[in-house]
Amino acid sequence: MEFRSARQAILQLLRTVAPADLPVLLEWMRTTRDFDEFTQDNNDIMLKNIAEDLRNCLPLETMLSSEHLALQKIQQQPEPTIQVDAFLYDEDFIDSLCEEGKMSRNYCMVCGSHQTAPLGFVSHSFSLMELKFIYRHVLPDLSGKVLVDVGSRLGTVLYGGYLYSSALQLYGVELNGDFCQLQEMIIKKYQFTDRIKVLHADICTQGSLLQNADVVIMNNVFEYFLDEAEQGRAWEYISHNVRKQGSLLVTVPSLEQSLSGLQVNIQLSPWVEQVPLNYNVYPEKDVDREALEQIHLYKIL
Numbered sequence: 001m002e003f004r005s006a007r008q009a010i011l012q013l014l015r016t017v018a019p020a021d022l023p024v025l026l027e028w029m030r031t032t033r034d035f036d037e038f039t040q041d042n043n044d045i046m047l048k049n050i051a052e053d054l055r056n057c058l059p060l061e062t063m064l065s066s067e068h069l070a071l072q073k074i075q076q077q078p079e080p081t082i083q084v085d086a087f088l089y090d091e092d093f094i095d096s097l098c099e100e101g102k103m104s105r106n107y108c109m110v111c112g113s114h115q116t117a118p119l120g121f122v123s124h125s126f127s128l129m130e131l132k133f134i135y136r137h138v139l140p141d142l143s144g145k146v147l148v149d150v151g152s153r154l155g156t157v158l159y160g161g162y163l164y165s166s167a168l169q170l171y172g173v174e175l176n177g178d179f180c181q182l183q184e185m186i187i188k189k190y191q192f193t194d195r196i197k198v199l200h201a202d203i204c205t206q207g208s209l210l211q212n213a214d215v216v217i218m219n220n221v222f223e224y225f226l227d228e229a230e231q232g233r234a235w236e237y238i239s240h241n242v243r244k245q246g247s248l249l250v251t252v253p254s255l256e257q258s259l260s261g262l263q264v265n266i267q268l269s270p271w272v273e274q275v276p277l278n279y280n281v282y283p284e285k286d287v288d289r290e291a292l293e294q295i296h297l298y299k300i301l
């Protein structure tokens with residue numbers, strides 16, 4: 001059926017609905033995720049277009065010269081490690097960059113020999129697959145809910161939330177002003193302004209935002225960007241302010257792992273309850289299972 005006749009058919013159907021049920025039906029049509037299967041492809045394409053726009057504005061390693069500490073921390077990793085942003089560069093893209101000689105998955109262990117070992121990869125963003133997993137399989141229906149992404153960087157969690165969820169408001173809080181500008185550019189270009197807002201701020205100044213959030217997302221926010229004392233203080237702040245009963249906290253990696261090695265006095269059992277996740281939702285060949293298993297969900301008690 002072509003667009004015109006499909007629209008006619010829908011309008012015709014709406015005219016037959018009992019008047020008392022019409023507002024409920026229209027509200028359902030506005031907010032339901034039952035149409036996802038018809039729009040998913042468009043949403044994927046839009047996110048891929050956003051990734052292309054961002055790739056054109058950023059160097060291959062997707063780090064800015066303003067990120068001194070993160071650059072230094074990567075260099076100090078025990079194994080040679082490179083930064084590849086998983087939202088901007090999927091596996092196929094990395095393969096083609098390797099073929100063109102612009103990137104390598106291996107490093108030479110003994111200079112001049114053919115002995116090689118795999119390089120470590122660090123991504124500072126969720127991949128498209130991880131975003132879809134979070135919005136389709138980790139979080140419940142977000143109609144009317146407020147979501148906060150702590151350290152929103154390129155804005156991937158916000159764009160994913162706009163396209164894959166019905167969240168009422170999506171807030172990103174980002175310390176780095178250059179990344180805030182990039183997010184603003186994308187939000188404006190793709191007309192996401194009605195539901196996405198980015199704040200250029202330290203999360204430790206955003207108490208009331210955290211206190212009112214229904215969902216807080218924390219993807220490896222502090223580890224590469226703050227020294228240990230600052231990480232400890234930031235986690236103390238999070239644990240004091242993410243307190244809304246029944247709200248949800250999504251972290252990568254687990255809270256236990258994030259807090260281990262830090263000098264903090266945070267008791268997890270009175271604060272949160274971990275919600276088990278099913279990581280077996282995609283066929284093995286299509287996913288980076290290890291990456292999905294880093295995603296953890298907690299309910300605030």
Ligand SMILES: C[S@@+](CC[C@H](N)C(=O)[O-])C[C@H]1O[C@@H](n2cnc3c(N)ncnc32)[C@H](O)[C@@H]1O
Nearest residue numbers: 124125126151152153174175202203219221225
């Ligand atoms: C690993 S990235 C997360 C990216 C994004 N949330 C995602 O999942 O795709 C972490 C970001 O947190 C930011 N950040 C670190 N400490 C912060 C703080 N105290 N307040 C706000 N942002 C912070 C960093 O600048 C960095 O861009």
